[in-house]
Amino acid sequence: MRQQxxxxxxxxxxxxxxxxxxxxxCDVCAALDRQRAxxxxxxxxxxxxxxxxxxxxxxxxxxxxx
Numbered sequence: 001m002r003q004q005x006x007x008x009x010x011x012x013x014x015x016x017x018x019x020x021x022x023x024x025x026c027d028v029c030a031a032l033d034r035q036r037a038x039x040x041x042x043x044x045x046x047x048x049x050x051x052x053x054x055x056x057x058x059x060x061x062x063x064x065x066x
Contacts, residue, residue, distance in 0.1 A: 019048075020055045029055055 014020075019036060022029030036051035 019052055023060050
């Protein structure tokens with residue numbers, strides 16, 4: 001049996017320290033992003049993080065998981 005000698009492509013992971021980008025044209029993502037920014041401005045990290053999770057989980061047809 002021969003071993004594979006070619007490299008696998010690297011796995012690309014998103015940077016968890018950066019807020020997610022809202023999908024252009026999506027009113028739900030835009031509203032969540034505004035809420036996230038407002039929460040961050042008042043140092044409400046828990047709410048800001050919740051908004052980030054909701055943006056990442058909001059479904060869009062044809063969008064691959066990040």
